[in-house]
Amino acid sequence: MNLLEVQNVEKSFRGLRAVSDVSFEVEANSIVALIGPNGAGKTTLFNLIAGALAPDNGTISFDGQPIAGLRPDQICARGIGRTFQIVKPFAGLSVLDNVTVGALQRNANVITARAVAEDILIKLGLAAKCDQPAASLTLPDRKRLEVARALATGPKLLLLDEVMAGLRPTECDEVVAILRALKQRDGMTILLIEHVMRAVMALADRVIVLHHGEIIGEGTPAEVVRQPAVVASYLGETSEP
Amino acid sequence: MNRRAVILLTGLAITLLALPLFANSYLLSIATLFLFFAYTGQAWNIMMGFAGQLSLGHALYLGVGGYSAAALYFHYGISPLIGLWLAVMICAALSACLGALAFRYGISGVYFTLLTIAFAECARIGFDHFTWLGGSAGLFLKVAQRDRIDILNLRGPPALYYYAILLLAGLAFGLCSWLLRRRPGYYWQAIRENEEAAAALGINTFRWKILAVVISAAMTAVAGVFLAFYYNNLFPEQIFNINRSVEIILGPIVGGMGTLFGPVIGAALMTLLTDGATELVAALGWDIPGVKQLIYGVILLAVVVFLPHGIWPAIARKLKLER
Numbered sequence: 001m002n003l004l005e006v007q008n009v010e011k012s013f014r015g016l017r018a019v020s021d022v023s024f025e026v027e028a029n030s031i032v033a034l035i036g037p038n039g040a041g042k043t044t045l046f047n048l049i050a051g052a053l054a055p056d057n058g059t060i061s062f063d064g065q066p067i068a069g070l071r072p073d074q075i076c077a078r079g080i081g082r083t084f085q086i087v088k089p090f091a092g093l094s095v096l097d098n099v100t101v102g103a104l105q106r107n108a109n110v111i112t113a114r115a116v117a118e119d120i121l122i123k124l125g126l127a128a129k130c131d132q133p134a135a136s137l138t139l140p141d142r143k144r145l146e147v148a149r150a151l152a153t154g155p156k157l158l159l160l161d162e163v164m165a166g167l168r169p170t171e172c173d174e175v176v177a178i179l180r181a182l183k184q185r186d187g188m189t190i191l192l193i194e195h196v197m198r199a200v201m202a203l204a205d206r207v208i209v210l211h212h213g214e215i216i217g218e219g220t221p222a223e224v225v226r227q228p229a230v231v232a233s234y235l236g237e238t239s240e241p
Numbered sequence: 242m243n244r245r246a247v248i249l250l251t252g253l254a255i256t257l258l259a260l261p262l263f264a265n266s267y268l269l270s271i272a273t274l275f276l277f278f279a280y281t282g283q284a285w286n287i288m289m290g291f292a293g294q295l296s297l298g299h300a301l302y303l304g305v306g307g308y309s310a311a312a313l314y315f316h317y318g319i320s321p322l323i324g325l326w327l328a329v330m331i332c333a334a335l336s337a338c339l340g341a342l343a344f345r346y347g348i349s350g351v352y353f354t355l356l357t358i359a360f361a362e363c364a365r366i367g368f369d370h371f372t373w374l375g376g377s378a379g380l381f382l383k384v385a386q387r388d389r390i391d392i393l394n395l396r397g398p399p400a401l402y403y404y405a406i407l408l409l410a411g412l413a414f415g416l417c418s419w420l421l422r423r424r425p426g427y428y429w430q431a432i433r434e435n436e437e438a439a440a441a442l443g444i445n446t447f448r449w450k451i452l453a454v455v456i457s458a459a460m461t462a463v464a465g466v467f468l469a470f471y472y473n474n475l476f477p478e479q480i481f482n483i484n485r486s487v488e489i490i491l492g493p494i495v496g497g498m499g500t501l502f503g504p505v506i507g508a509a510l511m512t513l514l515t516d517g518a519t520e521l522v523a524a525l526g527w528d529i530p531g532v533k534q535l536i537y538g539v540i541l542l543a544v545v546v547f548l549p550h551g552i553w554p555a556i557a558r559k560l561k562l563e564r
């Protein structure tokens with residue numbers, strides 16, 4: 001079953017086509033990676049799915065329901081959690097309060113929401129820092145906080161935008177293990193934008209390659225790295241392992 | 242709340258409750274003013290300190306609130322305890338319109354603040370020409386007989402007003418403490434810190450911002466009713482004046498925005514400063530014009546420079562209390 005279906009979606013910014021005629025599906029309980037060079041339109045595509053932007057054309061359906069054009073909070077309520085590539089922590093609040101805000105989405109009571117938040121912080125290895133203000137976290141921890149917050153909203157689909165960028169290989173492997181456990185243990189579906197090929201190869205069931213707003217390749221990680229168009233436009237340029 | 246906070250709070254409550262028993266009328270009037278600013282500061286703090294929406298037009302709600310209840314009393318003899326609800330409803334509706342206008346059309350930051358000023362200024366000019374309510378010549382209520390207590394019409398000795406505003410300040414403190422610890426507090430703070438992230442976490446930011454604006458305005462309307470019946474007169478030039486709006490916000494800014502005790506401590510300091518500076522100047526025999534304003538300004542500057550987050554967060558850290 002497809003949890004997410006994106007059909008012929010387009011978005012332009014003052015004449016610049018950031019996303020043009022993009023169609024793809026994400027199957028339930030799978031991990032799909034979205035790769036492509038900077039400026040390919042990956043983040044814009046996330047913003048379209050998450051409701052931060054409305055598409056100019058095309059349809060997006062989630063769980064069989066059309067969601068294109070809904071507000072971000074409505075889409076979150078439907079069950080899509082997202083992180084921001086440029087992290088947006090609630091800097092003045094503690095780490096625990098940051099995640100509690102997310103957990104209040106499905107738990108009106110603050111005490112239960114805090115308990116949910118604590119569980120998630122343990123899962124993400126941030127429990128020791130739960131009383132610190134979010135402003136005091138390092139960038140890798142802020143990225144984890146993004147994931148924790150999105151997870152706290154109780155999503156069926158997680159959209160992760162470069163959560164492994166800037167992480168050391170060991171930290172990267174930790175996040176890979178966390179995401180894999182989310183899929184296998186909790187039945188989560190994940191769509192992730194990632195430059196770190198090491199993580200993509202380890203995690204993704206399927207890879208979609210975006211270039212100049214268009215999909216230029218699609219397949220399993222092993223298939224995609226052999227496609228000439230992909231190698232020419234993306235993998236050839238990248239210095240990441 | 243931990244034990245120290247409880248002790249601190251109980252001590253404060255007992256002192257305030259017993260104050261009219263030993264205070265002279267001068268001290269009582271200063272204490273009344275302090276509580277008035279503690280109350281309005283708390284109301285303003287919901288909008289700015291909690292939800293991050295800066296209003297410089299809260300005089301609007303003081304004025305419209307005050308005039309609503311005063312009009313009912315003046316023209317129809319209706320008790321301010323009833324007029325209060327009209328004041329609250331009108332101000333709630335007015336603020337909802339302002340909020341909806343601003344938030345629907347993406348008017349935020351300084352532009353939102355300008356809009357709040359514009360609303361208050363419009364009201365000032367409008368009420369200047371509103372002859373049914375006295376226009377620019379003012380509206381006067383029958384002065385209270387100081388020896389008779391008439392709670393229903395809010396007429397009586399100064400202690401009556403003192404206890405009325407003490408009750409309001411206490412209720413406001415309780416309400417804010419309750420709101421802050423529950424979903425609204427979390428949601429408002431999330432919006433304050435980062436609206437885009439808040440929306441992504443499922444918060445309908447439009448609705449929650451409107452709620453903050455409406456609660457804040459409704460509370461301020463009640464303060465306006467108090468003001469009208471305490472001073473027995475209303476002038477558009479005074480009550481809608483931007484100085485009034487600024488007075489309201491100094492307490493929470495100095496005391497610590499977004500905190501519970503900040504508005505209370507800030508109001509205490511600002512009231513002490515205003516009257517203390519006068520006393521000090523008189524005691525020292527300095528007959529220099531403007532010296533009072535200078536002292537006021539310097540102390541304010543010192544607080545803002547050395548305690549940029551306000552006084553309360555600094556005290557809380559020292560005493561190891563929660564904020």
Ligand SMILES: Nc1ncnc2c1ncn2[C@@H]1O[C@H](COP(=O)(O)OP(=O)(O)O)[C@@H](O)[C@H]1O
Nearest residue numbers: 013016018036037038039040041042043044045
């Ligand atoms: N809000 C915006 N306004 C104008 N142009 C934008 C906006 N967001 C993205 N773009 C442009 O759209 C293109 C795709 O950007 P983006 O989706 O961020 O790429 P990626 O995430 O793949 O690096 C870029 O050329 C970028 O400059």
Ligand SMILES: [Mg+2]
Nearest residue numbers: 042043044085
């Ligand atoms: Mg991007």
